[in-house]
Amino acid sequence: MLEEARAGLADRMTGTRHGGDRTRAQRAYYAATAAAYERTHVGEFDEHMRALLYAVAILRAHQVRTVLDVGTGTGRAAKALREAGFDAVGIEPVRELLVAGRRSGLEGIPMFRGEGSALPFRDDSFDAVCEFGVLHHVKNPRPVVDEMLRVARKAVLLSDTNRFGRASMTSRLAKLALWKLGAWPLAYRVWTRGRGCDLSECDGVAYSYSVYDSLNQVARWADRVMLIPTKVEGSPRRGWMHPLLTSSHILLCGAREFDEWART
Numbered sequence: 581m582l583e584e585a586r587a588g589l590a591d592r593m594t595g596t597r598h599g600g601d602r603t604r605a606q607r608a609y610y611a612a613t614a615a616a617y618e619r620t621h622v623g624e625f626d627e628h629m630r631a632l633l634y635a636v637a638i639l640r641a642h643q644v645r646t647v648l649d650v651g652t653g654t655g656r657a658a659k660a661l662r663e664a665g666f667d668a669v670g671i672e673p674v675r676e677l678l679v680a681g682r683r684s685g686l687e688g689i690p691m692f693r694g695e696g697s698a699l700p701f702r703d704d705s706f707d708a709v710c711e712f713g714v715l716h717h718v719k720n721p722r723p724v725v726d727e728m729l730r731v732a733r734k735a736v737l738l739s740d741t742n743r744f745g746r747a748s749m750t751s752r753l754a755k756l757a758l759w760k761l762g763a764w765p766l767a768y769r770v771w772t773r774g775r776g777c778d779l780s781e782c783d784g785v786a787y788s789y790s791v792y793d794s795l796n797q798v799a800r801w802a803d804r805v806m807l808i809p810t811k812v813e814g815s816p817r818r819g820w821m822h823p824l825l826t827s828s829h830i831l832l833c834g835a836r837e838f839d840e841w842a843r844t
Contacts, residue, residue, distance in 0.1 A: 602777060602785050606717055609784035611676040627811035627829035628712040631739035632657060634808050635710060636664045638833055642734050644707040650696045650728060651714030654681035658689050669706070671699065696724040701731045710737040716789040719777075725794050729801045729834075736798060738832040742790045745813055745827040752825045764788070791832040792824065802834030 639647065645667055649658045652670030654677050661668040671692045672678050678691055694700050696714065709732040715721040728736050744756050758764040768788045769776045778786045791807070799805050809827035823830050 602719065606785040607674050611674055628657070628739050629660075630810040631712060631737075631808070631829075631831040632660050634810075634831055635737050635739070635833070636661070638737070638806070638835070639666065639708055639735065640664075642708070642835055644734055646706045646708070648699075648701070648706040648709045648728075648731065650699070650709060650711045650724065651717075652681070652691065653677050654684060655686045655689060655691065657710065657712045658691070659685060662689055671696070697727060699727045699731050703730055704733040705731045707733050708735040708737065710739070712739045714740070715791075715794070716741045716786050717784070718789075719787055721789060721794060722797065725797050729798070733836075735833060735835040736801070737834075738791050738794060738798070739810065740789060740791050740829065740832075742792065742823070742827055742830045743788050744790055744792065744824055745830075749814075749825070756825070759790075791830045795832065798832060798834035801836075803837040804835055806833040806835070807831070808833070 639661075647661050647666045647668050649655075649661065649668060649670045652658050652672045653674075655670050658668040658670040669690045669692070670681075670686075671694045672681075673693065673695055675693060678686075678693060681691065692700065696711070696718070709728040711724075711728065715724060715738065718724055725736075725738070744752050744759075746752065747755075755764060758767050765776075765788075772778065776787070778788075780786065795805065795807075807823055808831040809823035809829075810831050811829035812823075812826050813828045814826070
């Protein structure tokens with residue numbers, strides 16, 4: 581099944597340079613692998629489960645009750661949040677993933693089919709909004725993060741990849757320098773031979789992303805920002821470079837001051 585899905589994904593990628601085609605290819609990949617999604621994409625103590633443990637503590641500290649999980653997939657995060665006592669809601673564009681999630685125990689959790697870049701909810705609809713491993717599958721994450729910030733009242737949490745925490749230290753520093761110079765998108769397109777994305781059996785279509793790409797966007801909305809490393813690659817390092825140059829996955833949390841939302 582996975583090999584067939586990968587072959588189909590590769591076929592859709594061949595000869596195309598259009599982001600819309602890649603989006604359809606990624607969704608077709610997930611549709612084809614939905615039944616095996618939790619077995620192939622979910623680990624009991626993986627980086628997103630670590631992020632969930634931190635997220636629960638942060639959400640409780642901010643007296644959060646309602647949480648929206650964007651790109652919920654089969655609903656692992658939504659289920660964990662519900663078990664932790666929150667009123668969780670999920671939204672996911674791939675119908676087959678929602679069906680697989682319902683079969684695995686999503687009863688009682690409202691699940692919507694929709695786009696992260698056009699959330700069908702009013703402003704300030706949820707106390708908190710989160711995503712776990714979604715943004716690196718989006719060619720342009722900014723509109724998704726904008727929507728998450730729009731519908732959140734107290735906190736926004738991004739658990740995702742960090743391009744600067746992968747490969748050798750020389751490569752990490754080179755990527756950071758190119759990013760600071762504004763040359764990383766071109767360098768990455770050259771490295772991927774014009775595709776501008778990675779194609780893999782385990783993850784489908786993935787773009788070069790770091791939660792640091794969204795840091796200023798979240799910081800403008802939030803009163804305080806937290807960065808929590810959830811997966812360190814290579815020898816653990818500390819100091820000014822941690823977690824920017826040490827962690828391949830990071831939980832970015834933006835929160836508003838207690839007194840601001842306590843008055844609403």
